[in-house]
Amino acid sequence: KNGHISEPAEPLQSINYHCSTLRHCSLSEGALRPSDLLAQFKQSGARTRTQIQAAELLDNTVELIREMVYTHSMVQPNPHELLSEGDVENLLQVTGCSAELQKPSCQSDCLSHRYRSITGECNNRQHPRWGAANIPYSRWLPPEYEDVWGAPRGWDLEHTYHNISLPPVRLVSQEVLFTHNDDISLDSGLSHLLVEWGQWIDHDMVLTPQSPSTAAFRTGADCTHTCSKDTPCFPIQIPLSDPRSDAQRCMPFFRSAPSCGAGILPHRHREQLNAITSFVDASMVYGSSTSLASALRNHSSPLGSMALNSQHSDHELAYMPFLPRQQTHLDPCGPRNSTSGASDRTTRQENTTSCFQAGENKNVPMNILFFSLFLREHNRLVKELHLLNPHWGPDTLYQEARKIMGAIHQVSPSLYHYLPRVLGEHAMSLLMPPYKGYDPEVDPSIANAFATAAFRFAHVTVQPVVARLGPGYTTNSQHPLLPLHHSLFASWRVVQEGGIDPVLRGMLLSPAKLQTPGQMMVEELIERLFQAQGGMPLDLGALNLQRGRDHGLPGYSLWRRFCGLSVPNSTSELAEILGNFTLARKFQLLYGTPHNIDLWVGAISEPALPGGRVGLLLSCLIAKQFKSLRDGDRFWWEREGVFTSTQRRHLQAVSLSRIICDNSHITLVPADPFSRTERPEDMLACSHPLIPHLDLSPWKEPDTGEEVRTEKYAVCCHKACLFIH
Numbered sequence: 136k137n138g139h140i141s142e143p144a145e146p147l148q149s150i151n152y153h154c155s156t157l158r159h160c161s162l163s164e165g166a167l168r169p170s171d172l173l174a175q176f177k178q179s180g181a182r183t184r185t186q187i188q189a190a191e192l193l194d195n196t197v198e199l200i201r202e203m204v205y206t207h208s209m210v211q212p213n214p215h216e217l218l219s220e221g222d223v224e225n226l227l228q229v230t231g232c233s234a235e236l237q238k239p240s241c242q243s244d245c246l247s248h249r250y251r252s253i254t255g256e257c258n259n260r261q262h263p264r265w266g267a268a269n270i271p272y273s274r275w276l277p278p279e280y281e282d283v284w285g286a287p288r289g290w291d292l293e294h295t296y297h298n299i300s301l302p303p304v305r306l307v308s309q310e311v312l313f314t315h316n317d318d319i320s321l322d323s324g325l326s327h328l329l330v331e332w333g334q335w336i337d338h339d340m341v342l343t344p345q346s347p348s349t350a351a352f353r354t355g356a357d358c359t360h361t362c363s364k365d366t367p368c369f370p371i372q373i374p375l376s377d378p379r380s381d382a383q384r385c386m387p388f389f390r391s392a393p394s395c396g397a398g399i400l401p402h403r404h405r406e407q408l409n410a411i412t413s414f415v416d417a418s419m420v421y422g423s424s425t426s427l428a429s430a431l432r433n434h435s436s437p438l439g440s441m442a443l444n445s446q447h448s449d450h451e452l453a454y455m456p457f458l459p460r461q462q463t464h465l466d467p468c469g470p471r472n473s474t475s476g477a478s479d480r481t482t483r484q485e486n487t488t489s490c491f492q493a494g495e496n497k498n499v500p501m502n503i504l505f506f507s508l509f510l511r512e513h514n515r516l517v518k519e520l521h522l523l524n525p526h527w528g529p530d531t532l533y534q535e536a537r538k539i540m541g542a543i544h545q546v547s548p549s550l551y552h553y554l555p556r557v558l559g560e561h562a563m564s565l566l567m568p569p570y571k572g573y574d575p576e577v578d579p580s581i582a583n584a585f586a587t588a589a590f591r592f593a594h595v596t597v598q599p600v601v602a603r604l605g606p607g608y609t610t611n612s613q614h615p616l617l618p619l620h621h622s623l624f625a626s627w628r629v630v631q632e633g634g635i636d637p638v639l640r641g642m643l644l645s646p647a648k649l650q651t652p653g654q655m656m657v658e659e660l661i662e663r664l665f666q667a668q669g670g671m672p673l674d675l676g677a678l679n680l681q682r683g684r685d686h687g688l689p690g691y692s693l694w695r696r697f698c699g700l701s702v703p704n705s706t707s708e709l710a711e712i713l714g715n716f717t718l719a720r721k722f723q724l725l726y727g728t729p730h731n732i733d734l735w736v737g738a739i740s741e742p743a744l745p746g747g748r749v750g751l752l753l754s755c756l757i758a759k760q761f762k763s764l765r766d767g768d769r770f771w772w773e774r775e776g777v778f779t780s781t782q783r784r785h786l787q788a789v790s791l792s793r794i795i796c797d798n799s800h801i802t803l804v805p806a807d808p809f810s811r812t813e814r815p816e817d818m819l820a821c822s823h824p825l826i827p828h829l830d831l832s833p834w835k836e837p838d839t840g841e842e843v844r845t846e847k848y849a850v851c852c853h854k855a856c857l858f859i860h
């Protein structure tokens with residue numbers, strides 16, 4: 136089906152669950168379990184961990200007090216009676232939550248008017264935490280937890296919603312989502328680069344940390360082994376009808392960490408944290424905490440460059456530095472299936488790879504591509520800016536390049552390239568009217584439903600294989616197709632198997648997977664997630680559904696109502712909305728009522744709008760979020776005074792194809808990298824006028840006098856010599 140693409144190195148065999156008898160389900164010594172890899176995927180920095188620790192301490196203390204009251208009185212206390220205001224104040228103090236909840240104070244010097252902060256704080260000067268890292272997600276609809284304290288939906292199997300209990304998420308995944316790897320249709324219009332771009336910008340907006348504790352708070356049981364529910368373990372039950380049931384009774388799942396204040400203050404629900412800045416500001420490249428941002432810089436560079444990998448390069452082009460390895464034997468990003476002897480391992484690790492360090496510690500290879508491209512782009516920009524303005528110091532160069540990088544990300548994902556493909560031109564023009572300027576009343580924080588459901592829509596457009604192509608987009612016998620599960624976390628493959636170019640070419644020439652009612656999520660994601668090192672794999676479909684319940688997202692109908700859409704009350708009404716009776720019937724059998732359908736799976740099941748890839752409900756939720764990220768961002772690239780009009784014009788011309796040309800060895804690129812390109816002959820040379828350069832000449836500082844030019848940036852800033860009309 137892939138035209139130019141050869142067979143994968145390993146066949147995408149169907150999975151066998153008798154792990155006790157099958158090598159690929161057993162775990163070799165020193166390997167990481169799939170749930171360990173998920174924890175790495177969701178790993179967050181020290182700042183976030185401090186807040187989580189405080190919040191969990193608070194949560195557990197309240198839970199203990201509740202239990203004591205219950206044991207004494209045999210009556211469940213209600214939140215208003217449990218603690219006096221003074222008690223709450225004391226608890227917040229001793230757990231460290233008070234400090235976390237404090238409002239940051241904002242500087243009003245000229246630098247804070249010119250550049251966004253690393254943490255996103257003070258973007259909105261009235262509400263300095265809006266959109267910042269380490270704040271709770273906002274809520275568009277109040278959560279519907281199973282109890283007032285924030286127990287997840289589906290915690291108690293007997294609990295009913297609209298008189299019916301919720302089906303096991305794994306059953307929904309098997310019945311509605313599962314699609315054989317070779318049973319997919321290809322998108323005739325969109326490239327796989329568009330899919331990967333979605334994941335890349337997701338990592339700019341959303342990172343939900345899970346509890347770092349692997350043991351149940353009350354019993355101390357290991358969450359990766361126990362099938363009983365005990366916070367933070369919320370294991371995914373495997374139904375008896377499931378082919379996995381012979382080998383497994385449950386899949387480990389950790390609840391997302393609570394934020395400080397959760398559940399303790401009257402009217403405050405349990406809330407989950409966003410560990411990164413919600414703004415589209417390239418925080419995945421620069422970090423969302425000042426300590427990480429600083430660690431990622433090369434402080435000895437007079438150019439304000441980012442730090443580079445000192446051990447490996449990609450045919451002379453740079454990689455990110457490696458993460459300092461904490462436990463040498465537990466390395467998720469090194470080769471697997473190597474000999475297990477300790478001495479071998481030591482030799483192997485000395486000269487191979489570790490996980491890369493970046494604004495986030497994510498090591499999905501597709502992200503490694505974008506990380507590498509944009510790291511190189513930053514260092515290219517500072518060099519060019521230095522040539523134009525030799526008097527700029529390293530901090531000015533760093534900040535100006537960072538500002539351009541943020542703008543590049545805002546241009547591409549938002550109005551001009553990415554969103555119209557997802558929503559369709561018509562929905563785009565309706566839901567995303569032209570920019571009217573900054574509105575400080577708009578909260579740009581990410582909404583829980585966006586992170587936990589809406590923007591996960593693209594999980595059903597991911598291909599089961601990663602294609603790798605040689606120069607001229609030819610298949611390369613050295614680097615055959617990789618099953619997806621062998622590519623996740625395998626940064627060593629990029630380093631040792633030809634650098635980023637082969638995978639980038641593969642992404643440019645491969646189409647996205649098309650989502651249809653019978654072809655939802657590929658087997659690779661449902662049955663092999665994070666299986667690279669062995670162990671029982673996870674199921675991304677089940678994780679998405681369980682996460683929605685963990686976060687207390689209300690069911691499908693309420694969200695339809697929220698968006699002003701019709702609310703289905705019966706199978707036939709649902710069938711009409713979905714345009715598919717079989718699917719509606721499946722939902723009816725599983726959920727008993729359309730009202731209870733989990734938001735993510737209901738929303739992705741709606742037929743796509745003309746020219747787009749999502750239905751009405753998703754287009755409403757996705758557009759609402761992007762609109763708030765645009766209108767509520769004081770540094771939005773189109774805002775008057777952020778850039779000059781000439782700078783804006785030049786920024787608008789930048790395409791991902793140009794970024795690829797400037798930062799890889801690839802010389803042939805599509806005019807439009809998000810559209811499907813079917814034949815290598817349709818690619819253009821990087822010198823083609825349709826792949827314009829980013830002309831930085833308007834960044835040359837206006838000549839405002841000798842004295843300013845020789846001064847440090849701060850002086851320049853006070854004299855407003857940069858880009859101010």
Ligand code: HEM
Nearest residue numbers: 330331333334337341342343586590591593594597678682
């Ligand atoms: C190879 C492809 C991908 C893989 C393996 C993958 C895997 C994952 C995993 C394991 C999670 C965490 C699940 C949980 O425990 O809740 C996740 C979350 C998420 N994914 Fe993907 N994903 C992929 C592609 C995408 C794409 C293309 C998009 C969007 C366009 C996307 C958007 C998201 C979002 C928004 C989240 C929530 C993140 C958070 O809350 O921290 N993913 N993905």
Ligand SMILES: [Ca+2]
Nearest residue numbers: 339412414418
């Ligand atoms: Ca961000």
